[in-house]
Amino acid sequence: MKAEAPIGIFDSGVGGTSIWKEIHQLLPYEHTLYLADSQYAPYGNRPKEEIISLSKKNTEYLLEKGSKIIVVACNTATTNAISQLRSEYEVPFIGIEPAIKPAALKTKTKSIGILATKGTLSSELFHKTAESVTYGIKLTEVVGEGLVPLIEKGNLDTPELHALLQRYLKPMLEARIDHLVLGCSHYPYLVPLLRDMLPEDVKIIDSGEAVARQTQAVLRQHDLLNPKKEDPKLQFYTNAQENTLHLLLKDHAEKVQIEKKKF
Numbered sequence: 001m002k003a004e005a006p007i008g009i010f011d012s013g014v015g016g017t018s019i020w021k022e023i024h025q026l027l028p029y030e031h032t033l034y035l036a037d038s039q040y041a042p043y044g045n046r047p048k049e050e051i052i053s054l055s056k057k058n059t060e061y062l063l064e065k066g067s068k069i070i071v072v073a074c075n076t077a078t079t080n081a082i083s084q085l086r087s088e089y090e091v092p093f094i095g096i097e098p099a100i101k102p103a104a105l106k107t108k109t110k111s112i113g114i115l116a117t118k119g120t121l122s123s124e125l126f127h128k129t130a131e132s133v134t135y136g137i138k139l140t141e142v143v144g145e146g147l148v149p150l151i152e153k154g155n156l157d158t159p160e161l162h163a164l165l166q167r168y169l170k171p172m173l174e175a176r177i178d179h180l181v182l183g184c185s186h187y188p189y190l191v192p193l194l195r196d197m198l199p200e201d202v203k204i205i206d207s208g209e210a211v212a213r214q215t216q217a218v219l220r221q222h223d224l225l226n227p228k229k230e231d232p233k234l235q236f237y238t239n240a241q242e243n244t245l246h247l248l249l250k251d252h253a254e255k256v257q258i259e260k261k262k263f
Contacts, residue, residue: 001091004226005224006066006067007026007067008059009033009070009073010042011034012054014244014245015073015151015184015185016062017036017249018185019073019185021208027212028226031227032232036238041148041149046119049079055077069219071092071093071094071096071211075097075098076184095215100130101136104180106148110137112178113140113181120184121141144150154243157192166197178201179204180198232253237263239263
């Protein structure tokens with residue numbers, strides 16, 4: 001595998017661009033190829049076997065395009081499919097899991113909340129992780145039903161979104177959480193709203209920065225960091241409408257290539 005090859009990234013839709021931004025910030029000379037599988041978003045309500053099948057489809061497309069490493073920028077795909085992907089493909093994989101551990105280590109009220117999809121919260125990997133780090137801590141789990149479709153449409157500040165978030169935050173606030181863990185790569189785009197709706201002492205945690213650091217570490221371990229210090233190729237493919245990608249990537253508009261494609 002060549003060090004100049006792209007980092008492949010996929011998500012059930014546009015949410016994983018929050019992970020891409022962290023990777024690009026840390027590794028600004030790396031070529032990237034991002035797949036937004038928005039046609040099938042959200043993965044969170046789909047059966048495990050279908051999530052595995054979709055993840056394999058995305059992986060094979062990224063491998064056909066020469067990806068040197070694959071970042072599964074989707075909590076649901078990671079918790080349900082990454083072990084299968086690692087057993088079937090030789091390329092290194094980076095997964096994304098809810099950042100429960102740092103929240104559990106830092107909580108003072110011994111109460112943390114997690115907002116995630118049904119597919120993540122019901123997965124075996126999530127339960128193993130949660131059980132191993134949250135002994136003596138109250139964990140309030142809430143399924144963010146309906147949030148991903150709104151984000152996929154670019155609706156980041158609407159009455160409907162406000163109403164859903166208020167409903168989902170209510171049991172967490174009643175439990176006196178002091179950390180809110182975002183367990184879906186779409187949810188970092190809700191942080192401005194969440195900060196307005198939560199008390200100041202509630203910390204919001206997502207996994208983006210940790211995923212970027214792990215990607216850097218694995219590339220270094222395999223001697224796959226791109227040695228060339230030149231402008232990278234930043235490609236984004238979606239199998240739905242491109243509008244939301246343009247919206248979420250507007251700060252990078254001059255650098256990125258966004259294209260609707262079948263995959």
